[in-house]
Amino acid sequence: MRTEVCERFGIEFPLFAFSHCRDVVAAVTNAGGLGVLGAVAYSPERLEEELRWIDDHVGGRPYGVDVLVPGKIDASAERAGRGEGGLDTMLAAVPEEHWSFLIGLFERYGVPLPDFEKAKRSDARGGTQVTKEGAGELIDVSLAHPIRLIASALGTPPPVMVDKAKAAGVPVAALVGTAEHARRQVAAGADLIVAQGGEAGGHTGEISTMVLVPEVVDTVAPVPVLAAGGIATGRQMAAAMALGASGVWCGSVWLTTEEAETSPAVKQKMLAATSRDTVRSRSRTGKPARQLRSAWTDEWEGPASPGPLGMPLQMIIAEGAMRQITKVAESGNPGARELANYFVGQCVGLMNTVKPARQVVYDMIEEFADAVERLGAY
Amino acid sequence: MRTEVCERFGIEFPLFAFSHCRDVVAAVTNAGGLGVLGAVAYSPERLEEELRWIDDHVGGRPYGVDVLVPGKIDASAERAGRGEGGLDTMLAAVPEEHWSFLIGLFERYGVPLPDFEKAKRSDARGGTQVTKEGAGELIDVSLAHPIRLIASALGTPPPVMVDKAKAAGVPVAALVGTAEHARRQVAAGADLIVAQGGEAGGHTGEISTMVLVPEVVDTVAPVPVLAAGGIATGRQMAAAMALGASGVWCGSVWLTTEEAETSPAVKQKMLAATSRDTVRSRSRTGKPARQLRSAWTDEWEGPASPGPLGMPLQMIIAEGAMRQITKVAESGNPGARELANYFVGQCVGLMNTVKPARQVVYDMIEEFADAVERLGAY
Numbered sequence: 001m002r003t004e005v006c007e008r009f010g011i012e013f014p015l016f017a018f019s020h021c022r023d024v025v026a027a028v029t030n031a032g033g034l035g036v037l038g039a040v041a042y043s044p045e046r047l048e049e050e051l052r053w054i055d056d057h058v059g060g061r062p063y064g065v066d067v068l069v070p071g072k073i074d075a076s077a078e079r080a081g082r083g084e085g086g087l088d089t090m091l092a093a094v095p096e097e098h099w100s101f102l103i104g105l106f107e108r109y110g111v112p113l114p115d116f117e118k119a120k121r122s123d124a125r126g127g128t129q130v131t132k133e134g135a136g137e138l139i140d141v142s143l144a145h146p147i148r149l150i151a152s153a154l155g156t157p158p159p160v161m162v163d164k165a166k167a168a169g170v171p172v173a174a175l176v177g178t179a180e181h182a183r184r185q186v187a188a189g190a191d192l193i194v195a196q197g198g199e200a201g202g203h204t205g206e207i208s209t210m211v212l213v214p215e216v217v218d219t220v221a222p223v224p225v226l227a228a229g230g231i232a233t234g235r236q237m238a239a240a241m242a243l244g245a246s247g248v249w250c251g252s253v254w255l256t257t258e259e260a261e262t263s264p265a266v267k268q269k270m271l272a273a274t275s276r277d278t279v280r281s282r283s284r285t286g287k288p289a290r291q292l293r294s295a296w297t298d299e300w301e302g303p304a305s306p307g308p309l310g311m312p313l314q315m316i317i318a319e320g321a322m323r324q325i326t327k328v329a330e331s332g333n334p335g336a337r338e339l340a341n342y343f344v345g346q347c348v349g350l351m352n353t354v355k356p357a358r359q360v361v362y363d364m365i366e367e368f369a370d371a372v373e374r375l376g377a378y
Numbered sequence: 379m380r381t382e383v384c385e386r387f388g389i390e391f392p393l394f395a396f397s398h399c400r401d402v403v404a405a406v407t408n409a410g411g412l413g414v415l416g417a418v419a420y421s422p423e424r425l426e427e428e429l430r431w432i433d434d435h436v437g438g439r440p441y442g443v444d445v446l447v448p449g450k451i452d453a454s455a456e457r458a459g460r461g462e463g464g465l466d467t468m469l470a471a472v473p474e475e476h477w478s479f480l481i482g483l484f485e486r487y488g489v490p491l492p493d494f495e496k497a498k499r500s501d502a503r504g505g506t507q508v509t510k511e512g513a514g515e516l517i518d519v520s521l522a523h524p525i526r527l528i529a530s531a532l533g534t535p536p537p538v539m540v541d542k543a544k545a546a547g548v549p550v551a552a553l554v555g556t557a558e559h560a561r562r563q564v565a566a567g568a569d570l571i572v573a574q575g576g577e578a579g580g581h582t583g584e585i586s587t588m589v590l591v592p593e594v595v596d597t598v599a600p601v602p603v604l605a606a607g608g609i610a611t612g613r614q615m616a617a618a619m620a621l622g623a624s625g626v627w628c629g630s631v632w633l634t635t636e637e638a639e640t641s642p643a644v645k646q647k648m649l650a651a652t653s654r655d656t657v658r659s660r661s662r663t664g665k666p667a668r669q670l671r672s673a674w675t676d677e678w679e680g681p682a683s684p685g686p687l688g689m690p691l692q693m694i695i696a697e698g699a700m701r702q703i704t705k706v707a708e709s710g711n712p713g714a715r716e717l718a719n720y721f722v723g724q725c726v727g728l729m730n731t732v733k734p735a736r737q738v739v740y741d742m743i744e745e746f747a748d749a750v751e752r753l754g755a756y
Binding site for chain 2: 002179214241345
């Protein structure tokens with residue numbers, strides 16, 4: 001395909017793949033799209049390792065990195081990020097009531113308790129990566145690699161990110177859920193807007209892709225817009241581009257690929273799920289994020305729940321818990337299977353087979369071409 | 379355009395227009411689409427009058443009727459529908475607490491009270507039209523006219539509707555919000571499925587158009603599927619058809635046309651609204667319906683609210699109240715302006731000018747052609 005975005009990024013198809021899994025990133029890049037590694041909660045050392053691996057596997061083809069720089073997070077984490085409190089301040093900000101609720105949940109569902117004392121320190125450290133300072137470290141690590149895109153997943157990219165990226169000649173992308181946010185992102189220096197509808201997996205707003213994309217395209221023209229949210233097939237890619245998008249940004253569809261990091265129990269749930277089986281919940285990160293509905297989301301929204309904390313405190317609670325839950329779920333523990341979940345969009349209903357990521361790209365492009373041909377016949 | 383749906387319904391464009399306004403129905407039909415009159419809450423006599431007017435204005439061109447036959451409504455209304463209780467039983471089922479809350483609301487917003495005693499009897503009568511028996515009367519009235527489509531807006535069409543329509547040679551359409559509902563509707567005899575995403579105005583589910591349409595198309599093939607929910611432009615029509623839809627069903631877009639029944643104060647709100655200004659609320663009908671967010675929806679969802687009643691009891695409360703609110707809003711009453719709202723989808727953000735309905739059709743088709751041409755160039 002010859003589109004402006006293809007030429008600008010040196011790719012064959014305007015298909016951007018967001019994934020936390022380096023294998024998916026490399027596979028999509030090698031298949032002619034552009035893989036983007038989600039770096040949130042990676043330590044700088046771990047990110048360095050992942051990017052080095054990708055460099056070794058894409059033969060110079062273009063890929064990107066996505067960092068989470070939320071506009072507003074818990075004050076204790078902001079202080080820790082500035083080195084004013086350290087991890088203890090963050091951990092002290094998690095109320096005892098929440099740990100009790102979590103432990104009660106494990107007991108009620110018959111899931112053996114992990115060593116939370118040990119887990120929570122490393123998860124608190126992960127939490128500091130979403131502070132401006134923490135994200136800044138990840139940005140520095142990323143820009144030392146030959147990345148071709150850096151994306152800001154939540155909120156306006158901080159000036160330091162834009163400045164450093166521009167200095168390195170790396171285009172900046174920004175995810176938005178409203179036209180107003182898109183306007184602000186462009187004013188802040190974003191070169192590419194990802195308009196993400198509320199049906200998307202992960203952190204998301206409430207305006208649907210069908211409405212949001214044309215609104216954002218009209219708002220930021222001539223800045224190119226990628227459509228995100230619910231897109232897992234070539235028909236949907238054609239639809240997104242009919243709406244005026246210059247390409248698509250897909251996240252969920254990679255979660256059931258052969259390469260995916262998804263745990264087997266969760267992958268099985270995703271293959272069986274319909275589009276009704278997701279929910280937008282604060283129970284994993286503290287901000288509304290679409291994910292598989294499970295006993296975890298139900299319990300945190302239920303009457304006995306103390307309510308999710310803000311970001312990143314809820315991540316400290318949820319990350320260690322969910323690692324244990326998915327691990328125990330593998331051994332067949334029924335309570336853990338009920339609780340297990342992961343971020344995914346409504347398009348989980350369209351994800352029914354396990355394929356290599358490369359094949360997902362080829363199938364999407366073939367279906368895209370068929371859809372365009374069918375439309376042309378009208 | 380030459381599509382299967384165009385040939386089957388004898389129309390030029392596969393564009394179906396749902397409206398409570400006969401002028402819009404006739405204008406769209408005369409412009410080459412297919413207008414569908416929403417008959418809910420019309421008395422049989424009033425519906426007869428409306429359809430006679432349409433017959434006189436479309437010169438034999440095809441149009442349709444949409445009736446609301448919900449699967450589950452308040453038991454008092456079911457009894458009234460069966461002639462077992464009458465309107466008094468229905469009115470007795472509305473708790474005093476709800477009337478008090480409503481009257482308090484009018485007082486707090488400085489809106490003069492209407493004669494609720496008089497209004498509620500006629501609104502209770504309107505409420506009986508959503509019972510099986512009430513809808514049956516509307517179906518009989520409709521089938522005595524040369525309609526070319528009868529649609530069931532909520533729940534599986536009752537066998538009597540399907541039987542009567544088939545006997546009259548009139549195709550049956552059914553609105554669905556999930557693939558499972560689509561399967562049931564086809565099993566019940568629907569000839570045409572309208573897959574309506576959660577961004578739609580009025581009664582709606584939670585799965586977005588982008589995800590729902592391909593899911594439903596795959597589920598019910600070869601039964602044709604119209605896409606609904608958020609669609610107000612030709613780009614979106616092209617997107618819907620890229621998803622596999624055989625055409626589109628639009629409701630909201632007509633509300634800001636010259637012909638629309640929308641009250642001036644509400645029309646003004648719609649023109650100014652962005653896609654963020656809607657909410658899915660039970661406060662007008664008792665079932666979740668997307669509408670403009672206003673003081674009305676906020677107050678009914680607020681802490682002092684007794685909570686909306688079920689359908690159709692909440693309609694008895696809301697209909698008379700909203701008639702008064704919109705009337706008083708015209709005279710500039712600021713409280714009434716805050717409260718006023720109406721059903722509309724997220725595409726209200728794309729509805730920014732007042733045009734004749736005919737022009738909306740022509741503009742959509744022109745933009746559709748442009749979008750298809752643009753896609754073909756890739």
